[in-house]
Structures are given as C-alpha cells and as structure tokens.
Amino acid sequence: GAGVSQTPSNKVTEKGKYVELRCDPISGHTALYWYRQSLGQGPEFLIYFQGTGAADDSGLPNDRFFAVRPEGSVSTLKIQRTERGDSAVYLCASSLTRGEGYTFGSGTRLTVV
Amino acid sequence: EDQVTQSPEALRLQEGESSSLNCSYTVSGLRGLFWYRQDPGKGPEFLFTLYSAGEEKEKERLKATLTKKESFLHITAPKPEDSATYLCAVRSGSEKLVFGKGTKLTVNP
Numbered sequence: 001g002a003g004v005s006q007t008p009s010n011k012v013t014e015k016g017k018y019v020e021l022r023c024d025p026i027s028g029h030t031a032l033y034w035y036r037q038s039l040g041q042g043p044e045f046l047i048y049f050q051g052t053g054a055a056d057d058s059g060l061p062n063d064r065f066f067a068v069r070p071e072g073s074v075s076t077l078k079i080q081r082t083e084r085g086d087s088a089v090y091l092c093a094s095s096l097t098r099g100e101g102y103t104f105g106s107g108t109r110l111t112v113v
Numbered sequence: 114e115d116q117v118t119q120s121p122e123a124l125r126l127q128e129g130e131s132s133s134l135n136c137s138y139t140v141s142g143l144r145g146l147f148w149y150r151q152d153p154g155k156g157p158e159f160l161f162t163l164y165s166a167g168e169e170k171e172k173e174r175l176k177a178t179l180t181k182k183e184s185f186l187h188i189t190a191p192k193p194e195d196s197a198t199y200l201c202a203v204r205s206g207s208e209k210l211v212f213g214k215g216t217k218l219t220v221n222p
Contacts, residue, residue, distance in 0.1 A: 004156070031208070042117075042200050042212030043157065056207055091156050101147055102210075104156030 004105035021077040025094030035091040119213035134186040136201030149200040191220045
C-alpha cells in the first residue's frame with residue numbers, strides 16, 4: 001500500500017482482556033518496528049523485525065506483550081491480561097532497509113478501562 | 114543509556130517570526146539523529162536524518178543542523194501550517210530510536 005496501515009484505529013478493552021493490534025507495512029519494506037506513545041511523551045521502542053524474525057525485542061515491557069510477523073509482511077502485536085497502564089497509542093513503522101528514516105502509521109489508540 | 118532532551122516544551126510564534134528548536138543528546142556512538150513532525154492524531158512524519166557534526170539539511174522553511182552535543186531545527190518565516198509537535202530521536206548501537214518528548218510549535222496567523 002501507499003502507507004503503513006494500522007487497525008483498529010481505536011480499541012477500548014476491559015482490564016484483563018486480550019487484544020491484538022495489526023500493522024500492514026509498506027509493500028517491500030523488510031524492517032518493521034513497534035513503538036508506544038503515551039500522552040505528552042515521545043514514542044518508546046518496543047520491538048524491531050528484520051524480515052520474519054524479531055531482531056530486537058528489548059523494549060517489550062514484560063511477558064504480557066508479544067509480537068509476530070510470520071510471513072515477513074503483516075505484523076500483530078499481542079497484549080495479554082491488559083492493564084490500565086497499557087493505555088497508549090501503539091505506533092507501527094517500516095523502512096526499506098536498516099538505518100533509514102521510518103514511515104510511521106497513524107497508530108492504534110488503546111484504552112483499557 | 115542514550116538520552117534526548119528537547120527544548121522548549123512549547124513555542125508560540127507569529128507568522129513570519131523565525132526561531133529555533135533545540136535537541137540535546139547523549140549517546141555512545143551516534144549513528145543518526147532524526148527529526149520528525151507529528152500532527153495531532155497522526156504518526157510521526159520523517160523530516161531529516163543527520164549523521165555527523167557540521168552536517169546540515171534543508172526542506173522548505175526548515176533547516177536542521179548538528180553538533181557533537183545537540184541539533185537545532187531552524188524555522189524560517191513560519192506559516193500556520195507549520196504548527197505541529199517536532200520530535201527529535203537518536204540511534205546508537207541498535208536499530209531502535211530513542212525519542213525526546215518533543216516541542217509543540219504553534220504559529221499564529
């Protein structure tokens with residue numbers, strides 16, 4: 001596609017529920033990144049994929065967070081047993097190669113009530 | 114640990130009033146300093162990457178410069194459509210970017 005697509009754009013869930021957030025990167029982009037942005041803060045790194053493999057998952061806050069990219073294109077960020085502190089905008093980005101500036105999607109706003 | 118501090122947190126300008134935004138950083142081996150623009154409800158939009166001290170890049174009314182400790186984003190004769198939050202980020206030893214909190218710029222007509 002022309003840009004990075006994230007779905008849903010908004011998600012409201014109850015504390016303790018499981019959620020999945022989807023990212024469709026720009027076609028042909030091999031690098032994919034997930035970031036989380038809280039109100040008034042800059043984006044915070046979560047995980048980076050090069051192809052199908054997670055090359056760096058050092059930003060995942062705990063084992064409730066997991067991400068996959070099984071075919072090297074679409075990625076899903078999965079959050080188990082959601083907590084109110086997980087509420088934030090989850091941003092996905094992609095790039096053609098390592099090292100260049102990313103293209104971000106518009107994000108998924110997750111609200112845990 | 115890589116750190117990025119942006120100042121001011123917020124800046125109000127009149128249309129045509131030039132100014133600069135500051136990004137101070139500490140990294141163990143800079144592999145790129147990035148500037149992004151973010152509009153409300155949108156993801157960050159890539160503006161520039163700078164790699165070494167002395168480097169400068171320009172795009173329309175924006176000019177980014179880099180020293181060994183900081184970067185400046187100069188805005189010349191801004192227009193209301195330049196209103197946005199400007200984010201600075203650095204990359205050192207890995208592919209992740211470390212972002213500052215941003216400067217919210219408002220340009221009044």
